[in-house]
Amino acid sequence: MTAAVFGRGLTVVAAGLLMIGLGCASRTSPRPVEPVRVSQIDAAADPVRRASLRLTLDGLDADARGRSTRARSQYERAIQIDPTNPWAYLALARLEVARGDANRALEYLQQAESLLRAERALSPGVQPHLFGLRGAALEATGRDGLPELERAAQLAPAVWGDGQLSPSELR
């Protein structure tokens, strides 16, 4: 009886250690993921979100052409239609990081993350963008954002390897 209990306990401990080990391993070198692009978001069933996403995409196109004022206007209009569209806030955060207003970028990121969380859309594919943008914004404000940037680069080296997210990479 005692041996059986001991054996069961040992198994549990071993399983636990294995899991902790896996957890640690995954922390040190996260497996790369395919970063999300706004154009991949499916909103076929919701016309409001669909229109809002189209405006977000238009904004990213304008952003890619260097028309940041137009881009911002499109993002804000996307929010006017659908204030719960997290991608518009994410695109705004990207724009603000690029423009150098890091504090504003952090606010947009906060809203984007809150909405993504609420929609249960905080998928692995969106994590690199959140890490990377937050890291870049923190760095711009003089705080330590390197760990977040490194994590983004590990998760999505093709996109975040250069420490930046271009509009077309988010599009």
Place this chain on the structure above:
Amino acid sequence: MAKTRRKAKRRPARRRTGSRWPRWFRPAAIAVGCATFAAGWVTAGWVVGLDQVVRTRFEGQQFRVPSRVYSAPSVLYPGLDWKLVDLEGSLRRLGYRRVQDTRKLEPGQYVWGKDRVRLYVNAFDHPSRPEPARDVVLRLVGNRVEEIRELPAGRELPVLLLEPEQIGAYYGPDYEQRELVTLEEVPPVLVDAVLAVEDQRFETHSGIDPRRIAGAMLANLRAGSVRQGGSTLTQQLVKNFFLTPERTLRRKSQEAVMALLVEARYGKRDILQAYLNEIYLGQRGATAIHGVGEASRVFYGKHVRDLSAAEAALIAAIIQSPNGRSPYRDPAGAVKRRDLVLDLMKRQGRIDEATWKAARAEPLRLADVTADPGDARYFLDLLRRQLSAAYTPDVLTTEGLRVYSTLDRRAQRLGAKALREGLADLEKRFSHLVSDDPTRALQGCLVAMRPQTGEILALVGGRDYRKSQFDRCTQARRQTGSVFKPFVYIAALEPRRGGPELTLASFVDDSPLEVETPSGPWRPRNFDRKFHGRVPVREALERSFNVATARLGQEVGIPRVVEVAHQLGITSRLPEVPSLVLGTAEVSPMEIARSYATLASGGVRPEVQAIEDLVDASGQTLERRKLRFERVIDPGTAFLATSLLQGVAERGTAAGVRSTGLRGPVAGKTGTTDGEHDLWFVGYTPELVAAVWVGFDEPRSLGVPSSVGALPIWRRFVEELTGGRVRGVFRQPADVERVEIEPSTGALALAGCPARRPEFFLEGTVPAATCPAGGGGLADAQGDDAPEVRNRFFEWLRRQL
């Protein structure tokens, strides 16, 4: 002979002494010379003075242009319910005209067919987000916009913006309404029309036109009265710019001299542009329409550049008598006069035969007079107060700023309607609420905002702006009653220092309570004067029990409640007294709306926004909206609070929100202060938060609860705005678990538990106690804590993986 010689000798002597002229001549000549010299100086001084006046006006700020305020633009997209948003009404209010013929559609016109709308959207001038004029087709299926295609290419458009609607302006004391235009923007046909009728030889005269004066004199002599003026366009401009309308010789001579000066100093194009912007073209309510830009907008709802020949001729036709020939007052007379102008233009060779024919055949099509902006005036006042920090009243009323606001024109209209009708209904049902004195009438206010961004969508600060300009949503602070209570529950639900005081499965004690205060013992009572003992936390809030809430406030600590209220968005001072938790502090409806917006947006507090951007007359952006957010409570707690408030709207004091069939997620809280002086309802959906207050400016009892007084106004507003179907869901965050509990104990319901209902818990706060007691099955073998331990383990595992 000798005498003759003597005489001859004397003559030269007289010549030498000037004796050839009479003695008085010399002083007289000198006097005249001096007088002429002096008059010359005086005249020169006068002319120089007039010249100074001319230069100052022409080279300084020529016009006092009021600042205009615009609503947010309307957005059309496939899937939109065009009936719900009243598409045709929106088009009419923007000045679009319904026509029948699609072949010659112009900007500002539309053709409404059976299953499609052909629409020529006006261009939208904005420095950062201009929109071109677009010819589009909207295909309609049922109430929905199925698709939007741009012509002629047929390219599908994902969204279509309609230009913002002007909701008001900040006028100076003269109430002049003017939209400045440059000569380049004015179509030649309008210039021709004006010159044809007002000043044919404008291009060649130098300020005054003797031929015209002679012609006018002859015509007036023939008629026996003053029928025709001889003033050139330059003289008219001088008269309007610098002089009074009196008909005196002095004024006429000033006018002539100034006209010559203007012509000497400035080019014909400058003069013409100034004239076209200055000319008075009628009255619109209390405001005077000045300039062809404003006239185009008011009469036709379009930019001056888009005027047709017939429209241009009509504007030129009414210059002589803007009110007597107003197309609104006398359409037939205006058309007759317009045709005369067209005839004149043709005779002078300014238009060809085909244009003349087409223009004469064109029916008079005026834009619908836009709705009374009265319902947005509280919002305009709010903006003015905000802007006054950076811009003086003089700047606001004269420099032609354009203020693009966040106001949703439809929400504003519906908000004003809901408040007006709701208060009228109350007075109808409860005659004691009617007051003979309009200054003591029952009042109310409604403010609606977008929770995620804090953008004000509607602000109705009172019942009737004309009777009272006091904005009860932003300028009044009233006791809030029970709408404050959620802050107490949030303070207790929020995890800090060893976990929350409360979960949604907890029970609170609604038994007699006495709290010592400096002013004596405080003994809260319930609305029904009863005590309910141990009650579930949901029931305590759903039925708005005062005593249970007061006790909870004591447990959490009043300073903590104050802290949470401030975090959520209350900016008023909150006295740290026990009764605070029952809403005795005075707070504005705007603050309450913002606090609830924080809950609706998952714990992220928005800054309240009223302005999108501010642009000066030259198109320079002076200010841009800055969306600001701050996470102030964790999303899980915000969700639990929303869940509690959904319960209030489903089963509690606010169950009336569903009474007329409103569907979709709604959370909210009623509030009635002591003596029923203030009635509140604050409710939100995933995309909208609105606060309603009802009461008297000088507090007195209404004798009705908020569920009867304030809630129906909110319901009416939201129902009409959403069409009875609220979009979106309050999503459960990942760190909130949904488990089943046994309702009477709050224990975790396991297999075999006789009663159960779902409940939400923050991660790690699932009740340890189980039903059946001891857990049964696995729980029996592993102890009471097993479910919690198991949950935590799997949650940890899930996170790791």
